[in-house]
Amino acid sequence: xGMKTNKGKEALFTEINITPLTDIFLVLLIIMMVxxxxxxxxxxxxxxxxxxxxxxxxxxxxxxxxxxxxxxxLNGTPTTEEKLADELAALKPxxxxxxxxxxxxxxxxxxxIMEIMNAAQSAEYKKLIVAGEPLSKKEQKELKKSESPAT
Numbered sequence: 818x819g820m821k822t823n824k825g826k827e828a829l830f831t832e833i834n835i836t837p838l839t840d841i842f843l844v845l846l847i848i849m850m851v852x853x854x855x856x857x858x859x860x861x862x863x864x865x866x867x868x869x870x871x872x873x874x875x876x877x878x879x880x881x882x883x884x885x886x887x888x889x890x891l892n893g894t895p896t897t898e899e900k901l902a903d904e905l906a907a908l909k910p911x912x913x914x915x916x917x918x919x920x921x922x923x924x925x926x927x928x929x930i931m932e933i934m935n936a937a938q939s940a941e942y943k944k945l946i947v948a949g950e951p952l953s954k955k956e957q958k959e960l961k962k963s964e965s966p967a968t
Contacts, residue, residue: 878946879908881933883921889933900933905940916944 879896881901882890889896891904909915917937930947937945 823842835919878914878918878920879905879912879942880920883919883929883933885922885924887925887929898936900934902936902939905942907937909940914944915942916946917942918948920948946964962964 880892882893884890889898889901891901891908896904905917917933919930919933934945
């Protein structure tokens with residue numbers, strides 16, 4: 818494609834218009850931002866109990882999820898209490914750190930958590946983390962108000 822320059826000579830137009838390419842990338846970015854949160858929750862039947870504070874959990878650890886019905890899942894795979902210690906021991910060499918994260922529904926009895934702790938101890942895990950959902954700042958303030966004596 819030829820175009821006139823200010824000197825009257827014909828020159829080639831060699832620039833690429835990247836506006837359509839930028840538009841496509843922005844649309845793809847928006848789609849990924851909308852869709853990504855749906856992939857984060859693995860099991861919606863587990864309601865994690867709320868806690869006042871805490872730190873974020875690395876997803877590189879072994880994770881045991883317990884539903885309100887008492888069903889166990891090791892890294893998303895169904896398992897039983899009898900097999901849990903053996904499966905944890907088999908999984909341990911593939912982990913960076915021998916840590917176990919327990920994500921239990923708020924209605925699960927503490928005896929079930931104790932059984933998971935015993936299985937982790939027999940599989941020689943060094944650290945056990947019980948996951949909880951942090952309270953929002955507003956909920957923490959309301960909790961502090963309800964705990965303080967009325968004057």
